[in-house]
Structures are given as C-alpha cells and as structure tokens.
Amino acid sequence: MERLRIELGTRSYPIFIGAGLLDDATLLGAAIVARDVLVVSNEVVAPLYLARLEQGLAGKRVASVILPDGEQHKTLATVEQVLDALVERRLNRDACVVALGGGVVGDMAGFAAACYQRGVDYVQVPTTLLAQVDSSVGGKTGVNHPGGKNLIGAFHQPRAVVSDIGTLGTLPPRELRAGLAEVIKIGLVADASLFAWIEGNLDALLGLDTAALTHAIRRSCEIKAAIVAEDEHEHGRRALLNLGHTFGHAIETAAGYGAWLHGEAVGAGMLMAADLSARLGWLGSGDVDRVRSLLQRAGLPVAAPRIGAARGLELMGMDKKVLAGRIRLVLLRRLGEGVVAGDYPAEALQATLVGHFGVAA
C-alpha cells in the first residue's frame, strides 16, 4: 500500500492506494473516526462492493443510500436524496459521509456532506480510475445544472481517500480508458516524464498491471496534490488541471449528459487544446501527433461531434473559466507545460473550432 498526504493546513488528508483496501478494517478505522456513517453508492457499484465495505466498517452505525448510476443523475435532486437520508437518520455534525463509487458519486456525496448542517466529514472510496486519479483529490464537489456542468457546488475537502485498485477489475474497459485520459492530461500540463512513461507503459495499464496502475495513480495524485496545495480555490495554477475541459464541457453538453464519458470528452478536448497550441506556434505538429496517437492507442475517441463552431463556442461561453466575458483556455506551451491563456487570436480559436466541430451543426 502506498500512502500520500495532501497538505492543506487544517484540512490536510491522506490518500491510501493499493489492492484490497476496501474492507481493511484497520485502515478504515483510521480513516473514518465517526461512529455514524452514511455510505453513498450507486446501483452498479453497491452490489459489487457495498457489503465488503460495510464489513470493513463493522462496529460503526452504518446506513447507506443507493443512487441511480450515470452523469445524467448528477443533479441537485439526487443530492437531495442524500440529504433526506442524512436527515431521516437524524445524523449529527459528527457523522461521516462515505462515497463508494466513481466521480459522480463522489461529487454528489461530497456536496451533500458540504451542505448538511453546513458541513460534515466525508471520505472518498473511489472505485473508478478517473475518481482515483482525479476527482478524489482536490475537494471539488457539486452537480450539473441544465445550463452547464458543475455549475452548482462547493469546495469541501475529504478527510481521507481510500483507493482500492482491486475495484478496477470490474470497471468497464471504456471507463478505464476515460480514466487514463485524466492521467495523460496531468502529464501534458505538468510532467513530460509522466506523459512519456504512459507512452511506454500503456499496455500494462490497459492490462490492469498492479504496479503500473499504482505508479500512475500515485504520480497523478502527487502532481495534482502539489497544484491543489498551492491553489486550493482555483484562483491561479489549479486552473491548469482544466486542460481540455472547456472544449470537453461543450462536447458533453451538446451530446447530452452521459453520452460521452467525462474523460472521453476531456480527451477529445485536450486534442483541440493541443491543436490550438500548435496554431500559436507553441507545439510542433509532431507533438500534436503524439497526443493524438496516445489517445487513440488508449482507445479514446479523438473526433469531436460535428456540432458546428458557433454552437461549440456558445457552449464554451457558459463555462466557469470565463472571466469578464473572455474565454480563457488552458493551452500547452510544450508537452508537460500547461498555461492559462486568454490572449490568443480569435481566428486561431475559430480555426480549431471549425476543424473539430465543423462549420455548422
């Protein structure tokens, strides 16, 4: 088992990574101090892992709430189900919410924990690669609004993250690949050597090799943690982690929540960001080819839907990263170095949009 600490002052917390952690009572007892626990999971993950987790929590008062599966259910109405369960069980401020599932479950359980009695503890037990490398680190919680993704939420740090890579054995291959997109993203914006390492170890990762997965998760969390520690509330450097997200959000919104996996949309979005970066002369065409090739080898879609440049731009406009009406984008100075830029020529963005989204819907 590997152990990592996210340094955030009084809100610091540990991340545990390894195989078979899910029902490790000693570990769970250390990670979850509360006596009252509400486990939040979904209808796909709960049948696989809830009983094991509950066994690991023996001795505590454990209740659970099972949510419907899928990004399309990441709504305030679903979070209300969690809040209702907390109220119904009369849980107090010293209770702990445990998120057992992927990023959607984690975002909603975390948001419910943030709002219940103005904030109770929560612990993440992520069961997807995406959640293990990305959404379980950093304290972003929230839900979608019909008008845009993640528009409603809170910053609320977990008390601990328990990443059992054994759970990846039941993950649909498509979701594994979507998770890899986030690992690739972290390499692209912050660590060229991680990007190169993925190029060299992609088959081991896709084959669920324990050592390779542990390394990828650990490095991703380390890099992300360093960025988050520097900029918890995303006023600066943390925005780099949104590489591909502004383009990706447009893709997800246009396609309807749930049609594209988040990681898939981010993957295609990263390629658009690389394309725009090349138009600015920051990347060579060989660099863009490396990005495209790695995404393709990982089995990720590289062709954005042909929604048209105008609609794409409109959907990008309703994004959190817009400041004073100007679309700021995360671009790449080179592979391994992201930069937030708002001063690119509008024509370059337009060319990228037309190239990937097409001229009209």
Added chain:
Amino acid sequence: MERLRIELGTRSYPIFIGAGLLDDATLLGAAIVARDVLVVSNEVVAPLYLARLEQGLAGKRVASVILPDGEQHKTLATVEQVLDALVERRLNRDACVVALGGGVVGDMAGFAAACYQRGVDYVQVPTTLLAQVDSSVGGKTGVNHPGGKNLIGAFHQPRAVVSDIGTLGTLPPRELRAGLAEVIKIGLVADASLFAWIEGNLDALLGLDTAALTHAIRRSCEIKAAIVAEDEHEHGRRALLNLGHTFGHAIETAAGYGAWLHGEAVGAGMLMAADLSARLGWLGSGDVDRVRSLLQRAGLPVAAPRIGAARGLELMGMDKKVLAGRIRLVLLRRLGEGVVAGDYPAEALQATLVGHFGVAA
C-alpha cells in the same frame, strides 16, 4: 453613518449602518465591485426598495429575481430559482449576488452565492431589524428541510453589509419586535450592559428613534462580530449565539414554518433557557422576571405552544447543536454570560419542558 469591520482574515468585510444608504451610489460602488449584479429580493420588499437600490447601482448590469415571501419558502427549491437566474443570465465567477430583504432572503441569496460555481461574492442589504443585527453578520447561509430548520447550508461570508435603518419604517411592528428579541439575546449571552441599556431605551427603539436603533444595531454587530471572528465555524464560543434557538426551533417546527417569526420563537426559547438556568441555580427568580418582563414590554410572546414535553424534546433532538446524541444547550451563568452546557440534570430540562410545553400535546 457608522462603519464597522468584521475581522476574518482574507474574508474580512465592512458593515455600514445608517439612514438612507440604500441608494447611496458612492457607498454601493465601494461595497460592490462586480459589474454584473443579481439582486435577490422578495415580493414584499421589492416593490418598496428594489427601484431605489437599482438606481444606486446605475452603471452596472443589474438583474433581479423576486422570491415569494416567508420562512415557509426558505427551501432548496426556492434557492434553485436563484441558481436558475444566475445560469440563465450566464453570470460568471466575478458576478455579485445582492440580498435585499430580511433574514430569509439573505440566507437563500447567500447560499445560492455559496453554491454557484462553487462560490461567488454576495452583499447583504438587510431590510429588517433581525437581519441587520443578526443574520447579516457571520456568514451562515442555508435553507430549511422538512426534517428541521437550517439543516442545509454553507458558511459563506458576505463582501459587505449595507444596513439602511430607513427601511425599518416600513417593517411591520411584529417584525420589529422579533428583531429586538435578537438584540436582547446578544445582551443576555454576552453583554449585561447592553441588556440594561435595552431595558432603559425600549420605548425609543419601538418608536424607531434613529440614534437608539443605530446604537442597538452597532453594538449587536460589534458583539456578534467579535464572537464570530473568534470562532467562524461554530466549534466553540459562537454557539452562545444560539441561546433560545434549540427551544425556539422546536416551537417553529411544531407550529409549522412561518407561524412564529424566528425572533419570536427565539424570544420564547430564551425564556425557557433562563428558566432552566434558574433551576440550575445560576439565575435568580428576579433575573428570570427581568427577562420575561423585557420580552413582554417588547410585545413578544412568552408562552410556548402546548405541544407537550415529549414532542418538544423530540423536535429539539434533530438540531445541529446535538453532539453524539446529547442535547447541548446554551444557558445563562448570569445575565450577560451565556454558557454551552450538556451536563445539566435531565430532570431540570424535563421540568422546563413540562412547564412551557405542557405534559402532552
């Protein structure tokens, strides 16, 4: 105009108190830096003051959303109306939500601001005495749940508070009295001289004397601010401000949200806390008489509804101030000194409950 500063590090903010501040463009321009403003008000306050406020905000892009009036509408569904308005107008992270109204409007506007894009600025323009002395200071935001009051919310500090005491001229007398209950509360838990000052100046306050109101609001905010600065997230001393609230919440919930005004319920609850404090030997019967007499002179109800001790206790149990199943209450060591106590004899609490709620419903 008086100016007060709430010291909370990077989240410090000013409170302005005076007559005619509502449309003071210079003041508003200093308090609200954002160019995009969403004013949140309700159907009673908006016809009285929205146009004046908008005039004071001339030069900004101002939109507004008008909520239904009353505590019974302090729900997640109503907050969603505010969130919808923010999304619809495509407002960004640098927008500002302005709450124009009483505590209910402020709590919901503040909660919407806390949740929109994981937190945007908000400014309070409280138009009730209650909101001016209490809910506009301290950053508590949120809504009720059918299972209990204020169970869903966030800590989110405003950027500024603009308290125009001119707005109290249109406040229904019943609401003015409910606001005075909060001023009395602050005196009871933290400042015996404020309590005595209210005893001596009650007629001036009820007669809307400007100097008396300004003094009462300023002192209340100063005392509350000092407590909040010490304990922003209510892990300790801030809980003193909940004097009367646990009893009061039971009263409000039993009567149905909206039947009792919050301040009225807190007033009756304070008398119950004083009664219990006397049973513990901390207050003399003369002290309890002073509390009852001042509440009565202020026109506040002192008789709790006869819901029965058992039902009262049950309703008190589902309160945020319960730790590990034990009901902790704010009691009075003496007039002007509150204390959080969980170690009182159950029989003493039972006697207070029977005395005020009766034996059975």
